[in-house]
Amino acid sequence: MRRRRLRRVRNRRAVLVIAVCAIASAPLAAQAAQSPTPPGAASAGPPASLVVALGLRDPSLDAGVVRGGEVVLARGFEVELARLLARRLGARVERFVELRPAVRLVAGGAPSWQLALGGLEPSPRVRAAGALSDPYLTTDMAVVLRRHLPRPRSIADLRGHVLCAVRRSNEARTIATVVRPKAPPLLATGLDRLREQLRTGACDVALVPAVDTGRFLRGHRSELGPAVGRIPNGRGVVIAVARGGGLGVTAVNAALQRMRNDGTLGRLARAWLGLDPASLRVLR
Amino acid sequence: MRRVRLAIPAAVGACALVTVAPALGGTETRHGEVWFVRDGEPVAVSRTAPALPGLLRALLAGPTRVERAKGLRSAIPAGTDVRELTIARRIVTVDLGGRFAAGRDEESLTARVGQLVRTFRAVPGVAGVRIRVEGGVPVGLFPGYDLRRTIRAPLVSQSAPSLRDTQQLLADLGFMAQAGVTGRPGDETSVAVLAFEKWTGMPRDGVLGAAVLEALARATRPEPVRREPGKRVELLLDRQLALAIVNDRVERVFHISSGSDGRTPSGSFHVYRKERLSWSVPFSVWMPWASYFTGGIAFHEYSYVPAYPASHGCVRMMARDAPLMYAFATTGTPVDVLRGRA
Numbered sequence: 001m002r003r004r005r006l007r008r009v010r011n012r013r014a015v016l017v018i019a020v021c022a023i024a025s026a027p028l029a030a031q032a033a034q035s036p037t038p039p040g041a042a043s044a045g046p047p048a049s050l051v052v053a054l055g056l057r058d059p060s061l062d063a064g065v066v067r068g069g070e071v072v073l074a075r076g077f078e079v080e081l082a083r084l085l086a087r088r089l090g091a092r093v094e095r096f097v098e099l100r101p102a103v104r105l106v107a108g109g110a111p112s113w114q115l116a117l118g119g120l121e122p123s124p125r126v127r128a129a130g131a132l133s134d135p136y137l138t139t140d141m142a143v144v145l146r147r148h149l150p151r152p153r154s155i156a157d158l159r160g161h162v163l164c165a166v167r168r169s170n171e172a173r174t175i176a177t178v179v180r181p182k183a184p185p186l187l188a189t190g191l192d193r194l195r196e197q198l199r200t201g202a203c204d205v206a207l208v209p210a211v212d213t214g215r216f217l218r219g220h221r222s223e224l225g226p227a228v229g230r231i232p233n234g235r236g237v238v239i240a241v242a243r244g245g246g247l248g249v250t251a252v253n254a255a256l257q258r259m260r261n262d263g264t265l266g267r268l269a270r271a272w273l274g275l276d277p278a279s280l281r282v283l284r
Numbered sequence: 285m286r287r288v289r290l291a292i293p294a295a296v297g298a299c300a301l302v303t304v305a306p307a308l309g310g311t312e313t314r315h316g317e318v319w320f321v322r323d324g325e326p327v328a329v330s331r332t333a334p335a336l337p338g339l340l341r342a343l344l345a346g347p348t349r350v351e352r353a354k355g356l357r358s359a360i361p362a363g364t365d366v367r368e369l370t371i372a373r374r375i376v377t378v379d380l381g382g383r384f385a386a387g388r389d390e391e392s393l394t395a396r397v398g399q400l401v402r403t404f405r406a407v408p409g410v411a412g413v414r415i416r417v418e419g420g421v422p423v424g425l426f427p428g429y430d431l432r433r434t435i436r437a438p439l440v441s442q443s444a445p446s447l448r449d450t451q452q453l454l455a456d457l458g459f460m461a462q463a464g465v466t467g468r469p470g471d472e473t474s475v476a477v478l479a480f481e482k483w484t485g486m487p488r489d490g491v492l493g494a495a496v497l498e499a500l501a502r503a504t505r506p507e508p509v510r511r512e513p514g515k516r517v518e519l520l521l522d523r524q525l526a527l528a529i530v531n532d533r534v535e536r537v538f539h540i541s542s543g544s545d546g547r548t549p550s551g552s553f554h555v556y557r558k559e560r561l562s563w564s565v566p567f568s569v570w571m572p573w574a575s576y577f578t579g580g581i582a583f584h585e586y587s588y589v590p591a592y593p594a595s596h597g598c599v600r601m602m603a604r605d606a607p608l609m610y611a612f613a614t615t616g617t618p619v620d621v622l623r624g625r626a
Binding site for chain 1: 417
């Protein structure tokens, strides 16, 4: 009787120890699962399959369902770009993972991906990571007119008009520093209010992020004038190429250039963003 | 194989019922609301369904034929399946199949989350909703919603602007002065609405009703009839409006009342005389802020400015507007009096 009780106590202890061990080792196991060696990292040639990190910002650029760090049902401009780019590199996208936050890119250590597309601009911090591609998307500002306004040929032509932009945005700063209009600009609380100001004629010219211009105009083309050009800011969105991931940034740039030349990038932009920002005339 | 396929949803359903039952009164039949959309606006319809899973099934089934005939639609794609439904601490967690995220229409994607949240939040005791798709967290798929967090309220419809927003729209369009944007109702707003109704050809009652709000939501700034540089005034007799124009841009639209029975002559004139307080000899009445543009016909302030032509030939203006026109129409300003739009 006593022996049976002792055995039961021992069994309970054993179960408890196993449970504690399992709980303690779970984070390590998860960590191990989350940071695998990128496929192809060890091989000498370019990898046959790629792991691509996404920023997951909006449905047009990149979005999806995050399940244990992996992104399923991924869609958007950057998702399609990654797939086509992989094909040009003779590989395929094995899986998408989440890049959150984007600054993790430069946090050090071996990343669990080979390519990262997450609205990365080559700021000094991101540039420190090294392997950044040429821009695949412009961050210029599109110039959208109200209806019936004559087309400007230069930035100087904009100065006599009432300009508007979203408050505290790069576009608002560009109005103040580059355009320098005669009348004070109108600053909106968001893109919806900005569209309203342009529609009602409260302002004549709106400066909108070129990437958002297609969506800004979508469904409102009869109420607004056209996007007539863009003011360049010399920057763009780039791809981060992981060091030691088996991919060279030169190959990525060459593939991007081919996609630009054969119109693939433009088609992708029109399909997902509604407008190819690169197709807008540069205003100087 | 087929038996297995049938058994999985049944088991999931049973699990869901078991999990939900203690918190929401078991599997008893209950009256609830499911939410659909009509012309982009959320609309509730009542359903009798066994507890929360029943309401969810009713929502996913979409509107009935009768409801569809009344214009109700569901933004949730047909064939969306439920993987799991649980409730804990008054938070409903619903895991749906991948079809829930199908399509690229941002309005539809936002609306379907709104439908789910409204339907669950209408159930007494439910404090929030967590939405999962294919067992994961949707990120960036549904504009306006951060589904990493519990959703406690749907996004407020953009088509229900506040009075201040509406006044701002009227000011942006040029139907009232910026100073009139106060957020408080008043005659200035009514007059601006009246001018807007005249411009768009709506019934002239000055009431900010649903039809006016709908028209305002798509309205663009009035355009002048003629294209000429410089500062000028267009008087539209058919619409009973005066447009103050600078370089082909309509700066302000004024509600006016011109001469009855066509007593205001059409043609192109210039302001030739201005009197801060003018005395009308034939009618023995003071006419403040008078700007004469042909013979004895002038823009001036008057106490009664109806929505139709009522004067002896002059152009009556509201007390608030007359000084603005007086300041704008300086001597020599062209005035085009037009019977109809060219």
